[in-house]
Amino acid sequence: MKKLCVFCGSAAGNHPKYIELGTTIGKMLVKNKTGLVYGGASIGLMGAIADSVLANGGEVIGVIPKSLVDYEVAHSGLSKLFVVDDMHQRKKLMYDNADAFLTLPGGMGTLDEMFEVLTWTQLKYHQKPSYILNFEGFYDSLLSYLRHSTTEGFIKGEHLHLLKELRSTEALEKLLVQGI
Numbered sequence: 001m002k003k004l005c006v007f008c009g010s011a012a013g014n015h016p017k018y019i020e021l022g023t024t025i026g027k028m029l030v031k032n033k034t035g036l037v038y039g040g041a042s043i044g045l046m047g048a049i050a051d052s053v054l055a056n057g058g059e060v061i062g063v064i065p066k067s068l069v070d071y072e073v074a075h076s077g078l079s080k081l082f083v084v085d086d087m088h089q090r091k092k093l094m095y096d097n098a099d100a101f102l103t104l105p106g107g108m109g110t111l112d113e114m115f116e117v118l119t120w121t122q123l124k125y126h127q128k129p130s131y132i133l134n135f136e137g138f139y140d141s142l143l144s145y146l147r148h149s150t151t152e153g154f155i156k157g158e159h160l161h162l163l164k165e166l167r168s169t170e171a172l173e174k175l176l177v178q179g180i
Helices: 017-031 044-055 087-096 108-122 140-151 169-177
Strands: 002-007 034-038 060-065 080-084 100-103 130-133 163-166
Touching: 002 108, 017 034, 017 044, 017 169, 034 044, 044 060, 060 087, 080 087, 087 108, 100 108, 108 130, 130 169, 163 169
Parallel strands: 002 034, 002 100, 034 060, 060 080, 100 130, 130 163
Antiparallel strands: none
């Protein structure tokens, strides 16, 4: 079974549409026989997607640092939960257990995870694909910044294309049908 690592917020956002997105994607993963690897929290968008995968009979691997077990309320009902020493171990173990990466709405931690994986790709540490779901334009400004950095010579064009933008859940489902 393929596994998709999802980077997203431990917050729920200011609108129910984000939790609904997590629930929809969770169902989509199970329907397409794709396991979830994520940050191990039971709250926010992270909790919503994990709960949806589990409620639909899917596999969920969570990875959470000891220091965040109480803060992010570690999910107690996962298929597997790894408690690690720090964020570096978290990202490495999430990477090791995934076949591809997807970024959903989130904050600084979400971007940290996404950019570290992209940097590893740029440096040829791996060749696993990375996607960003630009849900309702959530990442328009970030994607504009990346294009601007390319125009200004700080990101090579070939590296800009390491992050593949998806503009809808339907586009994500197409990838899942293909096996990521």
